[in-house]
């Protein structure tokens with residue numbers, strides 16, 4: 299099917315796509331422990347139903363041991379054509395009242411040309427893009443297509459073990475992950491790198507038990523004060539990460555304008571941006587470190603004692619291409635090396651995930667950029683992503699020759715994924731269905 303026909307098909311299906319997406323957004327499919335499981339199952343069923351209606355009769359639920367089902371299906375292309383597997387996830391982040399949404403998070407709401415609601419972008423838009431792609435080809439795709447839609451991306455995922463136990467299902471020449479987005483609506487870009495993620499818990503002990511701060515303070519060190527001093531060494535005065543030995547490089551692709559960053563982040567007036575180099579470098583190719591939480595008495599419960607122990611969870615986003623084991627060991631060694639006053643320090647590593655870099659020499663990368671350029675009518679750039687997708691490493695492990703495409707309708711400027719007032723631009727979904735369809739044509743050699 300040629301591009302003109304595809305474009306016409308996509309245009310004609312959009313009213314349905316938007317309505318169907320709204321139905322998905324209305325299902326609060328939060329897979330975190332403690333949330334009602336029936337909504338997650340309802341969402342899995344709704345995903346199967348949508349895919350079947352849009353041209354994938356084989357769509358079905360598959361059991362993922364220990365977790366929620368995934369949705370899987372395949373559709374044969376012409377004999378001898380390559381195989382492309384599409385990925386999205388149907389679970390969502392929670393949307394608790396303290397996030398202060400302007401609209402009800404699970405009541406899809408149209409405003410300013412966008413659809414607001416939890417999961418409208420992340421990642422129910424990805425499901426819409428894949429379903430739309432099946433429909434665009436009217437059941438006759440130019441390549442062999444497979445799809446997996448996971449139900450536990452935002453929480454503890456069991457899909458990795460499932461992939462290792464079912465390697466045949468996950469053989470493909472290319473994977474398309476539709477859980478990303480352009481920098482701004484209408485500005486096409488493929489994501490070529492992802493940062494990785496590591497974290498550790500650091501515990502400081504100074505005393506056997508709490509001491510009266512008047513009788514003992516000024517001589518015996520307080521564990522919380524020691525911990526704060528250690529955490530304060532993680533950054534230079536300008537906010538650049540000060541941990542020596544971490545991997546870091548300058549981003550060479552398109553940049554993220556500072557004004558756009560400022561207007562789309564929740565940064566308050568007068569608060570400075572931290573770090574050095576372009577915003578792209580700071581977000582996509584340099585490490586960033588944050589303190590996620592500290593265990594110590596709360597202000598309300600605080601009393602006049604020297605604290606014997608305190609601990610913090612420290613998280614590090616690592617540069618694409620770096621070795622996660624090396625980076626976490628470097629962070630933990632740094633924390634130990636800066637401990638003051640001989641205090642006792644324990645570090646405990648958490649889960650690590652490597653960064654990811656798309657193979658730019660591969661045919662899929664060029665084809666994806668060309669497809670975006672054609673669909674949007676303007677040249678596609680490439681950007682990185684500061685986030686991490688641990689599954690990519692696993693897919694690469696079971697299908698080492700496969701190429702990867704990371705894109706989607708979660709535009710960085712306005713989508714606000716994981717935050718309040720998440721939304722998606724339906725035109726991004728339309729253009730991404732078309733781009734994905736054009737890509738499949740190109741990848742299939744048409």
Ligand SMILES: [Zn+2]
Nearest residue numbers: 420421451477
């Ligand atoms: Zn996502």
